[in-house]
Each structure stands twice: as structure tokens, then as C-alpha cells.
Amino acid sequence: MSVIAPKFRLGYFLKGIFDNLFWIITLVTLAGIPAIQIALFFLPLPIIDGEILTAYLAFTWLFNPTMQIPLIKTLLYSDLFRIAAFPGFGFAALIAAGTIFVERKMLAKLQLRVGPFYCGKIEGILQLAGDGLKLISKEIIIPAKADKPLFWAAPVLFVGAAAAFVALIPVAPGGWVVADLDVGLLAVFAVIGFFPIITILSAWSANSKFPFIGGIRALHQMVSFEIPLILSLLGVVILTGTLNLSEIVESQSSFPWIIFMPIGAIVFFIAMLAELERIPFDLPEAESEIVAGWLTEFSGMMYGLVQLGSYLKLYAFAALFVIIFLGGWTGPVFWPPLETELITEGIPIPNYAGDPILTVATPGLPLFDKDPNEWVLQQQGELMYTSGQLLISGVIWFVLKTVGVIFFILLPRGVFPRIRIDMLLHIGWYKLIGLSFVNIFIALGLVYAGVIGPGGIL
Amino acid sequence: MSTAETTPPPKATPPEKVEASAPSFEKSFIDQITNHFSDDVEVEYIKENRTRVNVKKEKIVDVAKFIKDNTPFDHAESVTGVDFPEDKEIGVIYHLGSYTDPAYSKQVLALATRVPREENPNPGNDSTKLSSLREIFYSVEFHEREIFEMLGVYFEGHPDNRRLLLPEDWADLPPLRKDFTNKGR
Amino acid sequence: MVGESVASYSNVLLMFGFACAAMIPALIISRMISPENKKQPNPVKTLPMECGQVPSGAGRTHFMMQYYAYVLMFVIFDVMAIFLYAWGSSLLDLPRTATLPIIAFLGIMFAAMAFALNLSKRKDIW
Amino acid sequence: MTDKLIPTKQMPPGLQVDQVDDRIMTLNVGPQHPGSGHMRIIVRIDGDYIVDADPDPGYVHRGEEKMAEARNYILNIPHLERPVIHDSCNILYPYVLGVEDLVGIEVTERAKYIRVITAELNRCIYIQYWLAIYGIFLGHSTMFMWPAGDRELLIDLMEKITGARVTHSYFIPGGVRNDVPANFEDVCLRQVNYFEKRIKEYADVFYDNPILKARTEDTGVLSREDAIRLGTTGSVLRASGVDYDVRVKEPYDVYDDLDVHTNVLKAGDSYARSKIPWLDMIESCNIIRQALEKMPKSGSIRTKLKPNPKGKDEEVYRRVESGRGAAGCHIISKSKPEPYRLKLSVGSFRNLIALPYLLKGEKLGNMPAVYWSLNYWPVEADR
Structure with a gap:
């Protein structure tokens, strides 16, 4: 390992960095990637929209706006996220x-x-x-x-x-x-x-x-x-x-x-x-x-x-x-969810004559909800995760x-x-x-x- | 008494002059000591609240024991060691005080003695020795240790004659002797 | 809802391993960027801490704290305290008569503890 | 090291040192230790009990007494206050009194009052510092910060008077170095009143704290007889029930005109020893208020001293009550401008003798509490 403080020279410093980089790349190539590939055989991969989420697919979906939310949700409910970030x-x-x-x-x-x-x-x-x-x-x-x-x-x-x-x-x-x-x-x-x-x-x-x-x-x-x-x-x-x-x-x-x-x-x-x-x-x-x-x-x-x-x-x-x-x-x-009808059916707004001309439905206020009924289902105990x-x-x-x-x-x-x-x-x-x-x-x-x-x- | 000629008083003490104005209270307990040890002690001065008697070094334990038993002086406040290279002597002065008797609480009795001094000191192994007063006035313990290292006076009967303040590797003269000179002064 | 599989147990281990793995780079980076004179190591620097003095005696010695009676009692009563959880967690499912032996157990445990404390205090072990 | 004269304390059973010698561990507490100060205590422990403690001071020995023999009476002033810079007035006080006796000059009345006021202020400054360290030794960080902060009040006051924050060099033979500022009485009274109100709050957080009481009461008990026999002084002596204060027993300057109350506690344990200085601070505030009332509003603050004064051919021993107990100064003069021998007999050095006796048989956790309750200042003891 390189030592910076005494007798600092830029060349030695850069050499130290490149040495470390070289060894990191070598080790990752020789040991890391095989280990990941072996692990992928045994790890259950999540299924999104009927497709198994492989690394390649995830990389593709990163640039697809419609698939980003499911991707993030998958990440949120994965074990790694729990261990590294939120409750962990x-x-x-x-x-x-x-x-x-x-x-x-x-x-x-x-x-x-x-x-x-x-x-x-x-x-x-x-x-x-x-x-x-x-x-x-x-x-x-x-x-x-x-x-x-x-x-x-x-x-x-x-x-x-x-x-x-x-x-x-x-x-x-x-x-x-x-x-x-x-x-x-x-x-x-x-x-x-x-x-x-x-x-x-x-x-x-x-x-x-x-x-x-x-x-x-x-x-x-x-x-x-x-x-x-x-x-x-x-x-x-x-x-x-x-x-x-x-x-x-x-x-x-x-x-x-x-x-x-x-x-x-x-x-x-x-x-x-x-x-x-x-x-x-x-x-x-x-x-x-x-x-x-x-x-x-x-x-x-x-x-x-x-x-x-x-x-x-x-x-x-x-x-x-x-x-x-x-x-x-x-x-x-805090901010209790809106009423069920508001989410599922929307509120018909009548005109002056009393005829419903417009139906107002809220977008999914629960940010991570899959569907508008998620909170209701969660209240009924049918969902494993929360709103x-x-x-x-x-x-x-x-x-x-x-x-x-x-x-x-x-x-x-x-x-x-x-x-x-x-x-x-x-x-x-x-x-x-x-x-x-x-x-x-x-x-x-x-x-x-x-x-x-x-x-x-x- | 045999060493009477080796311990001449360093200066002609003027006891007569002091005695004219000597406070009677201080004189009373000094008289107690001088009456008991007639020719072994010598009163140097009797001033208000401060008195000093000089004792021969063979008699220091007896005098201290007498003071402890017959007067209210119960502790030693301070022990000063003084180097007198001209007289080839080192003086040790115990300042005794009293906590228990309110009448004596102002008084400080200086009990002084002198030990011979050697030109090439070898602390602990030469003639610069004195009997320790630790058994009588317990509080002189650390003071006597300090004098041992600073002036080279070995206290016989002291259980713990070790270095106190000086570093362990001090190999020079005892530093408070007059022939140890300050560097740069 | 309640995790039942080995996976939930293994999550504890995973978390343990994750924290260990995340901390090792901190030590390695610290080793990389910290000043250290490897060619001339200073033997005084690596001495054990002894308030600026040269250490005397070994650090790992025969050393006895006086409070060993507490340690002996801990060995016994810690296990008993854990036993109580087996009963406590299923208390609501048990018939009421099942509590009486447990109360007797608690009484014996408490009395034994009081006796041990009293004895060791009287003997003045610590 | 073992003392037969003093009755050894009752050691807990199972601690007979001669039988358990193989399991005794020697700990060097100090000089680089958060609980030692600039000294070393060689502590030998058996488990949690201290079987033997041997204080080893001298890490900050500066040879002040030797230095004093080479400088004249005036040049000695700045370096003689160095042993206790937080209590610099009180450590100079006996020296200055002794030099006045030797040179034979009188001090003016106003200078005497100013001396008493500054000495009492300095005593408070020292005790605040001591108390702060006592707090941190017991693990009470708030008690470290509060006295250290409130000390600033009096330091600012001393800065107004003397021009220096810590090392004042304010007392000189014949009076004080300079006069107090113009509106000094009002400022001093206000600061001291606020200070007294503030230190009385310490009782809530420190002296009435149940954990503190449980830790310090009945630890390191020094009986009255032992306190006298060991020749301890100051707060250690007064906490053991001996009514002795040099300010009262042998009043110097104007202390006989003032009403000085001596605080005495009977218990003799660490708690009493830690409480006496605090009571002394409150008493100091009283003394300062009295002195401010009785002080002559004008007059000379210094008797002129001829340059390079020679002392008489005699010796003098003067003592004052410093923050750590009686501080004595023994000057032997030989008709020269320099003292022939100068001996400082300071409270820290005299109280240190009680340390091995008090620590024997204590628990290791009590070591800082007992050690610092002796009102010990390592630099002063080393001189």
C-alpha cells in the first residue's frame, strides 16, 4: 500500500493508485465475476411483468421511463436494500x-x-x-x-x-x-x-x-x-x-x-x-x-x-x-388516505343542472402503490407490504x-x-x-x- | 558533648538582647526545654510567636520526644535543610506547630540541628547522617526524603529513604548544596 | 406475515456480514492514507499504554476480581431467566393451573437468589 | 513503606498481602493519565482493592528554591508564583510578608486591604479550578464545565486589578504593584455577589447528587487524630474536625479586623474534604464584602522600597492560609540582596503524606476521588 504523507511525490502517488486499480480489476475479473455468476444460479430473481429480471434486463429498463417505478419498487423490496439502507x-x-x-x-x-x-x-x-x-x-x-x-x-x-x-x-x-x-x-x-x-x-x-x-x-x-x-x-x-x-x-x-x-x-x-x-x-x-x-x-x-x-x-x-x-x-x-370511492371510482362532479359531466379520480396518492386499492387491500390483510x-x-x-x-x-x-x-x-x-x-x-x-x-x- | 568543639555556634547569638523584650508565654515553654536539657540545647532566639532552639545532633531525638510528650506541639510543618559550606555543616531545621492547643496555635517552634558535611558527598554512605524524627513527628516523612535527595543528609531510622522529587537517573551533587551551581547564572 | 423460514434467520447473519464487510474498507483506507514509517518502526510507540512509563509485568496475568460470587450466581440464574420466556410466551394458551408450578419455580428461584446474596454478604466475600 | 505507627486500616478479608502476592498487579497511574495530574501513583491492586499506593511526585520539579538563592528579593517574585499560577497571590503572600520582616518596612492600610481582597479572589479562582477537576475525576462533566466557566468572572476581575489574567505578580514587599481601577468597589461587589449566587447552585448538581454522595461518603476516612499526626493542613485538616485556619489563628495583614468563619466538618471522608473548599469560597465572598466596606477609599498603596534591598542577618518563617492549606515561607538571610536559603512549605506537599495511608484498602474506583480530595496540586508540591 502506498504512503502519502512522508516524501510525497506525484509519480509515486499515481503509481499507487494505478497499482491498486490494477489489482482491483484483476481480482474482480478473476474472483468477483465468477462468484456473482455462481450466486445467480442460486438466488431467486424477481419477476416483473412476467419477465425474470436479469442484470441485462435491469440495465435496459433503466432507460425505459415506464419500467423505472417497478424497478425501483423491486429494489426497495429486496433484501439488499433492507440490509444496507432503510431499516438496516x-x-x-x-x-x-x-x-x-x-x-x-x-x-x-x-x-x-x-x-x-x-x-x-x-x-x-x-x-x-x-x-x-x-x-x-x-x-x-x-x-x-x-x-x-x-x-x-x-x-x-x-x-x-x-x-x-x-x-x-x-x-x-x-x-x-x-x-x-x-x-x-x-x-x-x-x-x-x-x-x-x-x-x-x-x-x-x-x-x-x-x-x-x-x-x-x-x-x-x-x-x-x-x-x-x-x-x-x-x-x-x-x-x-x-x-x-x-x-x-x-x-x-x-x-x-x-x-x-x-x-x-x-x-x-x-x-x-x-x-x-x-x-x-x-x-x-x-x-x-x-x-x-x-x-x-x-x-x-x-x-x-x-x-x-x-x-x-x-x-x-x-x-x-x-x-x-x-x-x-x-x-x-399523517395524511390519512383518501376515501375508497375517491380512489376507485372517482367523484362525479355535476354541472348546474345536476348532470354528471366530469369524474375526478385522484392519481395514486400512495406513492409506491401498485394499484389504487392497495391501501384498502392492506387494511384487509391481503397485501404483504404497506402503503x-x-x-x-x-x-x-x-x-x-x-x-x-x-x-x-x-x-x-x-x-x-x-x-x-x-x-x-x-x-x-x-x-x-x-x-x-x-x-x-x-x-x-x-x-x-x-x-x-x-x-x-x- | 564530646563533639562540642566541632559544633561551634555559627554566629554569636545575642540572647540577652532578645530576652529583654522576650514574650513571657514563649519563654515559658522554651524554659521547659532548656531546664530539662540544660547544656544540650541552646536558645537562638525567642520572638513573638517564633522561637528557635539549636540542638546537638545526638540529642535531636530526645529533645523531639520531650517536646512531643510535654508540650502541645504535635506536628512538623516544615523541615528546612541549609548548607553551610564555610562551617562544613548542613543545618536541618524542623518547624513544629500545634493543632490541638488553641493557645499554641500561633507558635512555631524551630528545632534546629547540624550535621557534618563532606566535600565529596556519597549520600547514604558518608558521615552526613541524622536520626530520623519520623517515629515522633510522623509528618516529617516526605520532608526528610526531600532533604535526603536535595542535600544528601541520610536519616537513620527512616523506613523509606528513596528519591522523591529528583529523577531516578540523577547522578550529580545533591542540588541544594551551595557548590552545585545553577547553569547560566 | 411472520417470517418462518431460515431466510429470516440468515438475514441477521447477512446484516452482520454486511456491516463487517463495510467496515473493513475503512480500516484498509486508513492503512493506505495514514502516515506510517515502515522502514524505521519505533519500538517505543508500540509499547502497551502504561501512562508514559516502561511497562512492568505482563498485561495478561492472573488477575482476580473480588466479586466472583456474583459471577457464579449469574451462571445459574441467567439460564433460569431465559427458561421463563418459554413459559411466558405461551402463558395465554396454557390452562390457569399451569401457572402454579411456575410460581413455585419463581419462588424457589427468588429464595435461592436471596439466600445466595445473603450468604455471600455475610461471608463478606467481596 | 508499611507504617507500624499508624494503626493500619481494617483490610477486607482475603486480602492478606503476604499470602496473595502472586496476583497483585502494579499499575502506574500517571504521569500521563487522565486521573493523575503531573505525578505518578504506583498503585498495587489485588482485583478491585488497592493494597499499596506509593506517590511519586517530581515530574514538574523546577528547583524554585535553588533559583531563589541566585536572585534578589524582587526578582524572586515572578518565579515564586509559578508553582501555583491559579493561586499566585496566596503562594507569594508568605514570601512577601517574610521579606517585609527582613527588610523592615511597613505596609499601608489600603494596600493591606487590597492584598486581602486579591488573595481571597485568588483562592476562589484556585478552588474553582480544583473543583472542576474533581468533577471530571468523578465522571461529572457538567461539574467540569460550570466552575471552569464561572472562574472567568473572577479572572476578569483580577485582570482589571492586576493587568494579568493568571500570573499576577501583584504582591511586592511594601504593598501591591499598582492601584485598583476607579470604580473597583462596585464592579467587585457585583461580580462577587453574582459569583456567590452561582456557586450556591453547585449544591443542586454536585453536592446533593445522590450518586456523588454514595461514591464519596465513607471513602478515604481520615480521623481527627491521624489528620493531626500526619500534619495535614487546609481543607483536609478541617474536614477531619480540626478547627485550624491560619487566617484566624495567626492573622496576618488585616484578617484580625475581619470576621472570618472557619468551616469545619467532622466526617473526614472524601465528601467532607470536597465540600470544605466550596464552603471556603462562600466564606471568601463574605470576607471580600467586608473588606470592601472597611477599605480606606484613598491612600498610598505602596511603601517605597530602596532598590535591591538587603535583608537582615536573621531568619524568618511566615505562613498564610492558601487555597490548599497553610503555606509557609522560611527565609534565611545573610545580609545580602539574595536570600541565603528559601524554603516553601506548601499545603500540597504536606497533604500528600496522607495519600498512601488513605488509599490502602480502598477500591480502585475510589482512587481519583480520594486523591483529588486531598486538595493536592502537583506543581506546587514539586516546587
């Missing part, structure tokens, strides 16, 4: 970036300063991009005698685990989720269990004392807060009878569960703060005790990746709180609620000091577990008193 990585990374900006500005306002101010002219909105550029141009220093494969892998795995967590989060009605699992909640617990392991692995591989203590602290944090985290959600599962996150959201169409189980919500919120390693529970990174905890040896972009992963995780936890306790995307629909209005409305509600929860996650950083590890263990084992048991019995009481459940009042 891109959406979560966007919210994570917003979270970092909001955190900086909010803390600054709380602490009587201005925060990022110059970069990007408007309130330092490009500061994050600047920080990213700075991090990516820093040298990555690997400590001597470190376990190099593990040490390199830890930040990548951290981002990957956070992304796997994001994959389980439904953000809009109609299956807008990367992985719609029957046991979504259990999968969430499984993914959460990865983070301390990654922390310990990276801490162990760095061969340094401060990361090591930080990793052990992360382990203790998991030990004390995983059980309250799991038990605090059991109440909701008892009331809904399902582990599927989308169904948990749909069960809250009339009221969110936080009304009936505020104790569970509080316990979950505190356990969430601890799992996110945020102040007051940022013991694995306590900078005045153990320099930066398990992040001490990370430099440059590796540190940036860990930060990205932790903010993705922050978004995922806030979204989980919204889904389970605050009703997810449920809320009043544009419900999608937009659901996403807006979801984002609003998530941002609210993120705000409350960020707030303690300006209010509380850090707690100590024995206090943390004491809180987890003596208080939160007891409270989550109380929460379970509240749920059982609600079921057996006939308030909620089959044949219940609500």
Missing part, C-alpha cells in the same frame, strides 16, 4: 450520526458552552465528518505482543454485532424489518450477549493492563445487568404471548405497555444504560481510573469503528425500548419516539457522576432483580384479574 445499516448509521451531533450540542447547552460551532457553518453540523476524516487519516498503532488477528477483528466484530442487533428492529408496519423472527426477543438477548465477549476479547488481546481491567469490568457489568434486562421484558411477553417484535408492537395499537408496567420500563431503562456503558455506568471506560478502559489501545479508525458500533447499539436499544414499551410506530396516521402513507407515518412516529428515548439516554451524562463497581453490582442484584420480579407479578395479576388477555376487559 444506513438508517441506523444516520440516526447514530444525528445522535452524536445532538449529544454534543445538548451537553454543551447543559454545560453553558456552545459545542461544535465552526465546522459546516451551521452550528458545527459537519464536525462529525471532520472527526471521521481525522480518525481515518491517523496511524493505527498495534501494541507489541498483542494478539493481532483478535485485535484487528474486535472493532469490526463490534460494529457487526451492533448491526445484527439493528437487523432485529422493526421500524414500520408491514414487515419493514431486516429479519422478522418468531423469537425476535430471544435473538436480541443472544446478540446482546456478544458485546461483553467482544470487549473481553479485545481487552485480552491488547496485552496491556488498563484494557484488561476494563474488560473485566465490562464482564461484571454484564453479570449484574443482564438478568434484570431479561426479566424486565418478561412482563410484556406474558401479556402479549409472543416473542415476535412486530407482533409486540401491533399489540399496542390502543395503548403502550408502559402504562401497565412502568416498573419494568424503568428497570429496562437502567439496565439499558448499563449495557450501553454510558455515564453513570461507563465503568469499562472510566477515564479517570483506568485510562480509557478497554479502548485504551485503540487508535485511529479502530477507535472510530468502536464508537460507530456503540452508537449503533445506542440506537438499537432505544428502538427496542420504543418497540416494547412505547408502542413502536403506532400513532395517528406509502402508513410507512411514512409509522417511520415518523418511530423516529420521534426513538429520538425521545435517546434524549433520555444522553441526559444522565450531564447530570450524574460515575458510580463504582460494587455499587453497580449491588444495584443490579439487590434492587433491579427484585423490581423485575415485581413487574412479572404485576403482569400475572393483570392476566388473571381479567384485565388483559383473552376475554379481558381491554
Whole structure:
């Protein structure tokens, strides 16, 4: 790989670029294209208008105006789009970036300063991009005698685990989720269990004392807060009878569960703060005790990746709180669809004599609708996907609620000091577990008193 | 007492002149000490709130123990080491204060002694030695460590005679001696 | 509506793989454009962080935190907490009498936890 | 290192050092550590407990005492305030008092009041800085920003008086360097009143914070007897229940005309040690208001000093109450323009002796809380 900074010469620079290009082209030709062709044998290709969409066909249709909408819709409903863009990585990374900006500005306002101010002219909105550029141009220093494969892998795995967590989060009605699992909640617990392991692995591989203590602290944090985290959600599962996150959201169409189980919500919120390693529970990174905890040896972009992963995780936890306790995307629909007759038949407009001379039919207001009746069909449960209005409305509600929860996650950083590890263990084992048991019995009481459940009042 | 001729008082102290205006309160506790250690201690001055007695270095522990037991002085505020190359001596001055007795809280009793000085110091292994007062006034611990590295006075009985402020690789003279010259000055 | 196939499970893996694959270029680009003197590597620079001092002792050592009783309890009760989900998710389909054994189970679990906490506190293990 | 004289604290069971020696880890906390300042604490930990702590100062040793032997009494002023530039008036105060004794000049009444006012302002500036760092040591970032911001009020005030924001070099033998500006009384009163209102708000966010109380109460307890025996001073001493303040016990300049209240807390833990400086700031505001009332409105601010003054052939030891406790200055003069030996006995150096004793048996998480509650300023301790 070429090195730009010392002894920069344009010829070497260009040679480096061309070398890289050459190798990229060679590798793509020799390995990439065969791999794609082999994959095409096994991947089911979408059928549009009775034709199998091959790559050649898609390229042709790009220049055909009438076929572009179906093409885009096909892309929108493909798995790749879900993983890379909308409910998956891109959406979560966007919210994570917003979270970092909001955190900086909010803390600054709380602490009587201005925060990022110059970069990007408007309130330092490009500061994050600047920080990213700075991090990516820093040298990555690997400590001597470190376990190099593990040490390199830890930040990548951290981002990957956070992304796997994001994959389980439904953000809009109609299956807008990367992985719609029957046991979504259990999968969430499984993914959460990865983070301390990654922390310990990276801490162990760095061969340094401060990361090591930080990793052990992360382990203790998991030990004390995983059980309250799991038990605090059991109440909701008892009331809904399902582990599927989308169904948990749909069960809250009339009221969110936080009304009936505020104790569970509080316990979950505190356990969430601890799992996110945020102040007051940022013991694995306590900078005045153990320099930066398990992040001490990370430099440059590796540190940036860990930060990205932790903010993705922050978004995922806030979204989980919204889904389970605050009703997810449920809320009043913005711009409700027009009446069915208006879409299907149109409104006859009479002249002064009363004779219908004109029929006004709206164009398909739902932007992505195939036919005008789509919303009606979706209401009747005959369509697998949702209409544009419900999608937009659901996403807006979801984002609003998530941002609210993120705000409350960020707030303690300006209010509380850090707690100590024995206090943390004491809180987890003596208080939160007891409270989550109380929460379970509240749920059982609600079921057996006939308030909620089959044949219940609500 | 055998070393009486080796420790001449550096200057002719004028105790008579001071005693004319000496404050009675300060004189009372100084008299306590001088009565007990008649010829081992020598009063240098008695001023308002400030008193100083010079003690021979063999007697420093006894005098300090006597002060600790019989007067309200309970801690050492400061320990000053002074180099006197003309006298071939190094002076060590303990400033004692009292927290417990409100009447004595203004007073600072300077307990001074002198140890022989060597031209080519080898800190810890030469004759520049003094008994540590750490067992009596605990608070002199770090001060004595500082004097050990800065002036080369080894404190016998001090449990922790290590470097405190100077770097580990310091190999020069003890820097507060007068023959260590400031560079550029 | 509910995803039932292996495909929905594999989506989690796909997302995991996508994030990993998307992050590796960041590291590679960082390696490409960052200044690094490969010919004369600085051995001091790669020392483990020890607050500016030369590190003493190994980083990976025998190190014991005092709170191991909590860890032992975690091993037991974490599994039990997951067991409860099997019951909780099907509670509405079960007859009401099926709840009594579970409540007994909860009681035993809670009592055991209280006993363990009490014991370890009395023994002053941490 | 082990001290038999002081009764060792009750170590938790299972922590007998001689038996568990193989699992003890040595941590260098400092000098490049977010929780150390310019010093190193060699901490030996067994799991989460500190079995031994050995402070190693000296990373910012500048040889002020040696430098002072080569400069005359006036030239010593600017460099002697360098150890604590945030508290530069108070660290100069004992030196200036001592030189006045040696040279034998009187200070005018107005200069004495100006000295007291600036010394108290400087004490507040120092304590604000200290408090900010105490906040960030406990992970409370708001408590880092608030004092650091409110400190600007008093720094601006000091800039109006002395012309410099931090390193004032304001006290000189015989008075102060220049007079206060014209409408100084009004500006100072207004700033100080607002400042006092502002620091009282710290109680809401910091001193009444339940997590802070849980973290600092009953940690690093220094009993009254140990505080006296270890010779601690300042806020550490007063937090352990000893009523000792040099401003009250041995008043210098005009402190005997002012009503100075000594804040004493009985607990002796980190919380008490962190609260005493805050109470001192409120008390300083009271003192400044009193001094502004009693200050002569006009008059000379300086007694003329002949150039290159020679000291008498005697020694002098003066002390004042600085932000970190009693600061003493021992000057031995030999009828020369330069001091023969100058010794600064500062509060930080005297309080440091309590650190290994307090940290023993504490948890590692308490290390910054206990360490910084000692009101320790590394640069001043190294001199």
C-alpha cells in the first residue's frame, strides 16, 4: 500500500493508485465475476411483468421511463436494500450520526458552552465528518505482543454485532424489518450477549493492563445487568404471548405497555444504560481510573469503528425500548388516505343542472402503490407490504419516539457522576432483580384479574 | 558533648538582647526545654510567636520526644535543610506547630540541628547522617526524603529513604548544596 | 406475515456480514492514507499504554476480581431467566393451573437468589 | 513503606498481602493519565482493592528554591508564583510578608486591604479550578464545565486589578504593584455577589447528587487524630474536625479586623474534604464584602522600597492560609540582596503524606476521588 504523507511525490502517488486499480480489476475479473455468476444460479430473481429480471434486463429498463417505478419498487423490496439502507445499516448509521451531533450540542447547552460551532457553518453540523476524516487519516498503532488477528477483528466484530442487533428492529408496519423472527426477543438477548465477549476479547488481546481491567469490568457489568434486562421484558411477553417484535408492537395499537408496567420500563431503562456503558455506568471506560478502559489501545479508525458500533447499539436499544414499551410506530396516521370511492371510482362532479359531466379520480396518492386499492387491500390483510402513507407515518412516529428515548439516554451524562463497581453490582442484584420480579407479578395479576388477555376487559 | 568543639555556634547569638523584650508565654515553654536539657540545647532566639532552639545532633531525638510528650506541639510543618559550606555543616531545621492547643496555635517552634558535611558527598554512605524524627513527628516523612535527595543528609531510622522529587537517573551533587551551581547564572 | 423460514434467520447473519464487510474498507483506507514509517518502526510507540512509563509485568496475568460470587450466581440464574420466556410466551394458551408450578419455580428461584446474596454478604466475600 | 505507627486500616478479608502476592498487579497511574495530574501513583491492586499506593511526585520539579538563592528579593517574585499560577497571590503572600520582616518596612492600610481582597479572589479562582477537576475525576462533566466557566468572572476581575489574567505578580514587599481601577468597589461587589449566587447552585448538581454522595461518603476516612499526626493542613485538616485556619489563628495583614468563619466538618471522608473548599469560597465572598466596606477609599498603596534591598542577618518563617492549606515561607538571610536559603512549605506537599495511608484498602474506583480530595496540586508540591 502506498504512503502519502512522508516524501510525497506525484509519480509515486499515481503509481499507487494505478497499482491498486490494477489489482482491483484483476481480482474482480478473476474472483468477483465468477462468484456473482455462481450466486445467480442460486438466488431467486424477481419477476416483473412476467419477465425474470436479469442484470441485462435491469440495465435496459433503466432507460425505459415506464419500467423505472417497478424497478425501483423491486429494489426497495429486496433484501439488499433492507440490509444496507432503510431499516438496516444506513438508517441506523444516520440516526447514530444525528445522535452524536445532538449529544454534543445538548451537553454543551447543559454545560453553558456552545459545542461544535465552526465546522459546516451551521452550528458545527459537519464536525462529525471532520472527526471521521481525522480518525481515518491517523496511524493505527498495534501494541507489541498483542494478539493481532483478535485485535484487528474486535472493532469490526463490534460494529457487526451492533448491526445484527439493528437487523432485529422493526421500524414500520408491514414487515419493514431486516429479519422478522418468531423469537425476535430471544435473538436480541443472544446478540446482546456478544458485546461483553467482544470487549473481553479485545481487552485480552491488547496485552496491556488498563484494557484488561476494563474488560473485566465490562464482564461484571454484564453479570449484574443482564438478568434484570431479561426479566424486565418478561412482563410484556406474558401479556402479549409472543416473542415476535412486530407482533409486540401491533399489540399496542390502543395503548403502550408502559402504562401497565412502568416498573419494568424503568428497570429496562437502567439496565439499558448499563449495557450501553454510558455515564453513570461507563465503568469499562472510566477515564479517570483506568485510562480509557478497554479502548485504551485503540487508535485511529479502530477507535472510530468502536464508537460507530456503540452508537449503533445506542440506537438499537432505544428502538427496542420504543418497540416494547412505547408502542413502536403506532400513532395517528399523517395524511390519512383518501376515501375508497375517491380512489376507485372517482367523484362525479355535476354541472348546474345536476348532470354528471366530469369524474375526478385522484392519481395514486400512495406513492409506491401498485394499484389504487392497495391501501384498502392492506387494511384487509391481503397485501404483504404497506402503503406509502402508513410507512411514512409509522417511520415518523418511530423516529420521534426513538429520538425521545435517546434524549433520555444522553441526559444522565450531564447530570450524574460515575458510580463504582460494587455499587453497580449491588444495584443490579439487590434492587433491579427484585423490581423485575415485581413487574412479572404485576403482569400475572393483570392476566388473571381479567384485565388483559383473552376475554379481558381491554 | 564530646563533639562540642566541632559544633561551634555559627554566629554569636545575642540572647540577652532578645530576652529583654522576650514574650513571657514563649519563654515559658522554651524554659521547659532548656531546664530539662540544660547544656544540650541552646536558645537562638525567642520572638513573638517564633522561637528557635539549636540542638546537638545526638540529642535531636530526645529533645523531639520531650517536646512531643510535654508540650502541645504535635506536628512538623516544615523541615528546612541549609548548607553551610564555610562551617562544613548542613543545618536541618524542623518547624513544629500545634493543632490541638488553641493557645499554641500561633507558635512555631524551630528545632534546629547540624550535621557534618563532606566535600565529596556519597549520600547514604558518608558521615552526613541524622536520626530520623519520623517515629515522633510522623509528618516529617516526605520532608526528610526531600532533604535526603536535595542535600544528601541520610536519616537513620527512616523506613523509606528513596528519591522523591529528583529523577531516578540523577547522578550529580545533591542540588541544594551551595557548590552545585545553577547553569547560566 | 411472520417470517418462518431460515431466510429470516440468515438475514441477521447477512446484516452482520454486511456491516463487517463495510467496515473493513475503512480500516484498509486508513492503512493506505495514514502516515506510517515502515522502514524505521519505533519500538517505543508500540509499547502497551502504561501512562508514559516502561511497562512492568505482563498485561495478561492472573488477575482476580473480588466479586466472583456474583459471577457464579449469574451462571445459574441467567439460564433460569431465559427458561421463563418459554413459559411466558405461551402463558395465554396454557390452562390457569399451569401457572402454579411456575410460581413455585419463581419462588424457589427468588429464595435461592436471596439466600445466595445473603450468604455471600455475610461471608463478606467481596 | 508499611507504617507500624499508624494503626493500619481494617483490610477486607482475603486480602492478606503476604499470602496473595502472586496476583497483585502494579499499575502506574500517571504521569500521563487522565486521573493523575503531573505525578505518578504506583498503585498495587489485588482485583478491585488497592493494597499499596506509593506517590511519586517530581515530574514538574523546577528547583524554585535553588533559583531563589541566585536572585534578589524582587526578582524572586515572578518565579515564586509559578508553582501555583491559579493561586499566585496566596503562594507569594508568605514570601512577601517574610521579606517585609527582613527588610523592615511597613505596609499601608489600603494596600493591606487590597492584598486581602486579591488573595481571597485568588483562592476562589484556585478552588474553582480544583473543583472542576474533581468533577471530571468523578465522571461529572457538567461539574467540569460550570466552575471552569464561572472562574472567568473572577479572572476578569483580577485582570482589571492586576493587568494579568493568571500570573499576577501583584504582591511586592511594601504593598501591591499598582492601584485598583476607579470604580473597583462596585464592579467587585457585583461580580462577587453574582459569583456567590452561582456557586450556591453547585449544591443542586454536585453536592446533593445522590450518586456523588454514595461514591464519596465513607471513602478515604481520615480521623481527627491521624489528620493531626500526619500534619495535614487546609481543607483536609478541617474536614477531619480540626478547627485550624491560619487566617484566624495567626492573622496576618488585616484578617484580625475581619470576621472570618472557619468551616469545619467532622466526617473526614472524601465528601467532607470536597465540600470544605466550596464552603471556603462562600466564606471568601463574605470576607471580600467586608473588606470592601472597611477599605480606606484613598491612600498610598505602596511603601517605597530602596532598590535591591538587603535583608537582615536573621531568619524568618511566615505562613498564610492558601487555597490548599497553610503555606509557609522560611527565609534565611545573610545580609545580602539574595536570600541565603528559601524554603516553601506548601499545603500540597504536606497533604500528600496522607495519600498512601488513605488509599490502602480502598477500591480502585475510589482512587481519583480520594486523591483529588486531598486538595493536592502537583506543581506546587514539586516546587
